[in-house]
Amino acid sequence: xxxxxxxxxxxxxAGDSGLFTDLYELTMGQSYFAEGMLEREAAFSLFMRGYxxxxxxxxxxxIDDALDCLAALxxxxxxxxxLRSTGIFTPDFLDYLSAFRFAGSVRAVxxxxxxxxxxxxMEITGSIIETQLAETIVINQVQxxxxxxxxxxxxxxxxxxxxIADFASRRTHGSEAGLRMARASYIAGFAxxxxxLAARRYGIPPAGTMAHSYITGFASEADAFRAxxxxxxxxxxFLLDTYDTLAAAHTAADVAREMESDSARLTAVRLDSGDLxxxxxxxxxxxxxxxxxxxxxxxxGGLDEYEIERLVTNxxxxxxxxxxxxxxxxxxxxxxxxxxxxxxxxxxxxxxxSDGKQxxxxxxxxxRQHDPSGIMSGDVIALANExxxxxxxxxxxxxxxxxxxxxxxxxxxxxxxxxxxxSALGPDYRRLRQPTEYPVTxxxxxxxxxxxxxxxxxxxxxx
Amino acid sequence: xxxxxxxxxxxxxAGDSGLFTDLYELTMGQSYFAEGMLEREAAFSLFMRGYxxxxxxxxxxxIDDALDCLAALxxxxxxxxxLRSTGIFTPDFLDYLSAFRFAGSVRAVxxxxxxxxxxxxMEITGSIIETQLAETIVINQVQxxxxxxxxxxxxxxxxxxxxIADFASRRTHGSEAGLRMARASYIAGFAxxxxxLAARRYGIPPAGTMAHSYITGFASEADAFRAxxxxxxxxxxFLLDTYDTLAAAHTAADVAREMESDSARLTAVRLDSGDLxxxxxxxxxxxxxxxxxxxxxxxxGGLDEYEIERLVTNxxxxxxxxxxxxxxxxxxxxxxxxxxxxxxxxxxxxxxxSDGKQxxxxxxxxxRQHDPSGIMSGDVIALANExxxxxxxxxxxxxxxxxxxxxxxxxxxxxxxxxxxxSALGPDYRRLRQPTEYPVTxxxxxxxxxxxxxxxxxxxxxx
Numbered sequence: 001x002x003x004x005x006x007x008x009x010x011x012x013x014a015g016d017s018g019l020f021t022d023l024y025e026l027t028m029g030q031s032y033f034a035e036g037m038l039e040r041e042a043a044f045s046l047f048m049r050g051y052x053x054x055x056x057x058x059x060x061x062x063i064d065d066a067l068d069c070l071a072a073l074x075x076x077x078x079x080x081x082x083l084r085s086t087g088i089f090t091p092d093f094l095d096y097l098s099a100f101r102f103a104g105s106v107r108a109v110x111x112x113x114x115x116x117x118x119x120x121x122m123e124i125t126g127s128i129i130e131t132q133l134a135e136t137i138v139i140n141q142v143q144x145x146x147x148x149x150x151x152x153x154x155x156x157x158x159x160x161x162x163x164i165a166d167f168a169s170r171r172t173h174g175s176e177a178g179l180r181m182a183r184a185s186y187i188a189g190f191a192x193x194x195x196x197l198a199a200r201r202y203g204i205p206p207a208g209t210m211a212h213s214y215i216t217g218f219a220s221e222a223d224a225f226r227a228x229x230x231x232x233x234x235x236x237x238f239l240l241d242t243y244d245t246l247a248a249a250h251t252a253a254d255v256a257r258e259m260e261s262d263s264a265r266l267t268a269v270r271l272d273s274g275d276l277x278x279x280x281x282x283x284x285x286x287x288x289x290x291x292x293x294x295x296x297x298x299x300x301g302g303l304d305e306y307e308i309e310r311l312v313t314n315x316x317x318x319x320x321x322x323x324x325x326x327x328x329x330x331x332x333x334x335x336x337x338x339x340x341x342x343x344x345x346x347x348x349x350x351x352x353x354s355d356g357k358q359x360x361x362x363x364x365x366x367x368r369q370h371d372p373s374g375i376m377s378g379d380v381i382a383l384a385n386e387x388x389x390x391x392x393x394x395x396x397x398x399x400x401x402x403x404x405x406x407x408x409x410x411x412x413x414x415x416x417x418x419x420x421x422x423s424a425l426g427p428d429y430r431r432l433r434q435p436t437e438y439p440v441t442x443x444x445x446x447x448x449x450x451x452x453x454x455x456x457x458x459x460x461x462x463x
Numbered sequence: 464x465x466x467x468x469x470x471x472x473x474x475x476x477a478g479d480s481g482l483f484t485d486l487y488e489l490t491m492g493q494s495y496f497a498e499g500m501l502e503r504e505a506a507f508s509l510f511m512r513g514y515x516x517x518x519x520x521x522x523x524x525x526i527d528d529a530l531d532c533l534a535a536l537x538x539x540x541x542x543x544x545x546l547r548s549t550g551i552f553t554p555d556f557l558d559y560l561s562a563f564r565f566a567g568s569v570r571a572v573x574x575x576x577x578x579x580x581x582x583x584x585m586e587i588t589g590s591i592i593e594t595q596l597a598e599t600i601v602i603n604q605v606q607x608x609x610x611x612x613x614x615x616x617x618x619x620x621x622x623x624x625x626x627i628a629d630f631a632s633r634r635t636h637g638s639e640a641g642l643r644m645a646r647a648s649y650i651a652g653f654a655x656x657x658x659x660l661a662a663r664r665y666g667i668p669p670a671g672t673m674a675h676s677y678i679t680g681f682a683s684e685a686d687a688f689r690a691x692x693x694x695x696x697x698x699x700x701f702l703l704d705t706y707d708t709l710a711a712a713h714t715a716a717d718v719a720r721e722m723e724s725d726s727a728r729l730t731a732v733r734l735d736s737g738d739l740x741x742x743x744x745x746x747x748x749x750x751x752x753x754x755x756x757x758x759x760x761x762x763x764g765g766l767d768e769y770e771i772e773r774l775v776t777n778x779x780x781x782x783x784x785x786x787x788x789x790x791x792x793x794x795x796x797x798x799x800x801x802x803x804x805x806x807x808x809x810x811x812x813x814x815x816x817s818d819g820k821q822x823x824x825x826x827x828x829x830x831r832q833h834d835p836s837g838i839m840s841g842d843v844i845a846l847a848n849e850x851x852x853x854x855x856x857x858x859x860x861x862x863x864x865x866x867x868x869x870x871x872x873x874x875x876x877x878x879x880x881x882x883x884x885x886s887a888l889g890p891d892y893r894r895l896r897q898p899t900e901y902p903v904t905x906x907x908x909x910x911x912x913x914x915x916x917x918x919x920x921x922x923x924x925x926x
Contacts, residue, residue: 011639020638022659024657028673028677035690044676082659132674136632136641139634140641143633144634171607173607175639176636179483194486194487206486208486208490212805213505213808216813216815217500217591335788338634342675352705353706
């Protein structure tokens with residue numbers, strides 16, 4: 001197993017990183033600067049409002065990238081020159097930005113942790129400008145990676161122990177998303193990825209089969225199978241659906257028997273179209289009749305957790321799944337309502353009151369409680385300084401004064417955390433459709449503070 | 464207007480680019496190498512099978528990035544070392560890869576062109592290894608960028624001339640997708656982006672308003688508005704829904720009147736939650752009653768083409784839209800069935816026959832036909848060498864022997880092309896729901912070749 005790379009590969013070049021932000025973060029910053037408010041301390045929480053359809057839990061991913069982006073946050077000379085060219089910014093604010101580095105502090109849940117609606121998963125504290133400039137990239141990185149990890153975890157559950165490989169790179173929203181999909185799905189429990197760069201960067205086993213074009217490049221399907229087996233006698237997976245799947249199964253069986261006489265073993269066959277349930281049974285029979293019970297069946301083509309569940313529940317003799325498109329874009333839930341809201345400002349807890357968009361005030365901690373058998377029984381969102389919180393605290397120091405506080409974890413640590421979390425989550429909360437809502441409550445201290453702040457804001461506003 | 468940057472910003476580091484591929488492209492390559500087939504010429508077509516829901520046309524985007532990735536395709540020493548460490552590859556094939564450069568040729572439709580199902584939008588010709596190694600990154604780049612450009616074009620249509628700004632960066636699938644969303648939506652006709660880095664890279668006007676946290680950072684909403692207006696007297700957009708939208712509208716009107724006495728003018732107000740139709744009418748009345756008919760109304764919050772159409776059709780007094788999440792992930796269609804299929808191999812036209820996954824053989828051209836008034840009347844997919852094709856050919860040389868044949872276009876050229884295409888497309892094909900299918904037919908030459916190849920493959924396979 002290759003360890004996670006020690007140097008981060010930033011999604012954006014470090015010098016450009018300050019500009020990967022929404023314009024208003026900079027214009028508001030300039031106003032704070034002019035008003036003498038820029039150095040006031042603020043705290044923001046990253047959390048998800050409500051659940052995407054059919055989700056009862058989320059798997060955290062992308063936090064590591066978000067921290068790397070914060071550590072790199074700066075404006076190089078080209079960036080400053082561009083900002084000057086817009087005519088929007090004052091020379092003194094541009095001078096300020098040219099020396100800007102993120103020196104805030106971050107508490108975060110670790111990668112692979114389960115989280116639930118309304119729970120803070122990152123809390124960022126610093127000057128108002130630091131915390132604002134963090135917003136765009138932090139949501140950008142954590143939202144989609146958590147969606148992909150969650151979608152993948154649902155596939156792992158549905159597969160009931162059968163291996164799943166990530167084949168999504170061609171359909172993710174860009175190459176960055178392709179790499180992060182490989183990582184997120186591995187954290188969620190996938191066995192391998194077809195993306196070779198992701199395999200290298202994150203130490204994930206690479207996996208692959210063959211393409212239809214390979215088959216058509218030879219005079220016959222048998223010739224194609226034989227050529228591949230000659231090169232990869234111990235790791236061949238034959239693709240069966242280029243012309244006629246059942247005919248190809250017989251051809252594959254013939255070639256597999258030939259391979260045996262060379263002490264080679266066909267690893268698997270792959271079905272990539274048609275009625276995968278019926279075909280897998282027919283192909284299994286062809287293989288078994290030829291004494292090839294060790295040859296496994298991999299299926300692919302439009303799979304997601306729902307289709308995997310259907311095949312597994314029906315007892316289709318499938319050993320491995322290759323998933324792509326629908327999982328790599330979290331097809332039924334390509335976004336969630338992950339937001340980044342101010343919770344403390346200039347020493348005062350604050351909250352948002354807009355219809356349907358309320359937030360919880362103050363810096364917080366989440367305590368996870370388990371029953372005696374180790375099953376998760378509920379989370380409590382509490383104030384960060386509430387010392388009587390029972391359970392396991394989820395948020396831990398991740399950056400202090402702009403520097404990461406811990407060494408980078410290997411991806412396997414996040415993978416083990418996700419597996420442990422999922423095995424501790426009751427089945428009702430893990431259901432693929434209409435899961436029971438996991439109990440998340442507010443601590444007495446947070447409940448009291450929320451009422452106080454609501455009252456203070458309402459009074460001030462009605463005055 | 465800033466011209467498009469002359470040096471490409473690759474989605475992945477050049478030295479890593481060879482590894483951003485599915486493992487099977489490399490294992491098949493090694494088999495071709497061993498079989499002495501590696502230098503055989505092949506041609507592949509990139510096209511979309513069928514339409515995503517409710518799409519009647521697509522806007523091409525991402526081709527420029529795909530070409531940049533092909534031009535950079537290589538394996539640096541770290542990449543070769545990684546491949547060696549997997550134990551899958553032979554020393555002689557690794558030597559071959561370490562010297563590999565993409566030297567193939569590409570014909571492509573230009574960015575911003577409209578395209579339809581089954582039409583080739585890129586055709587890549589080269590050795591079998593060159594054309595295979597291109598697959599993953601080409602689909603990866605063109606599929607999602609075209610989806611985002613198409614989703615954005617639908618918003619532009621629905622907005623009926625009102626300006627739209629891209630606010631999607633925080634919800635796209637990564638920072639690369641955020642930048643490309645800004646670009647794709649600008650090609651589709653958006654007026655601006657909130658992403659400052661995208662604005663710089665692509666020469667798009669940057670746009671922004673203010674956040675709820677800005678409002679809550681001041682003692683009162685009026686103080687926040689005043690502070691912002693002091694800094695940006697000619698480009699302030701006040702956010703109204705932090706506490707109570709109508710009360711805030713009155714406050715905004717008061718501050719706007721104060722601004723007038725300093726020769727400043729409030730640009731707009733922004734509504735970001737609640738019933739946008741009803742609120743926009745009430746806020747318009749407040750502004751008009753205060754003599755502020757020049758202050759525009761921007762709405763945002765969960766918008767997509769369907770909601771924009773509803774607001775516009777109902778006559779809501781909205782002047783500008785800010786769109787994010789649902790558009791930035793192409794929420795109702797986050798993927799399409801864009802595929803890359805072999806069409807010629809070793810001098811012979813080839814095609815795929817799998818159920819529901821058939822392809823058309825041979826290198827091709829698409830001819831677009833217009834009626835005398837300039838309205839598009841239908842496309843014909845023809846063989847590339849069919850000289851009697853009538854209409855405007857869509858595919859043009861983009862790379863020859865690994866080098867780009869044309870200078871990089873500014874993004875505005877693609878934007879103008881998309882606008883011209885959309886205005887030449889009849890309204891039935893542009894409908895947001897259940898559009899009429901645009902007529903795409905096969906030329907006599909392609910029809911004949913398809914039958915011949917189908918017959919040849921079927922005969923060979925039954926033999």
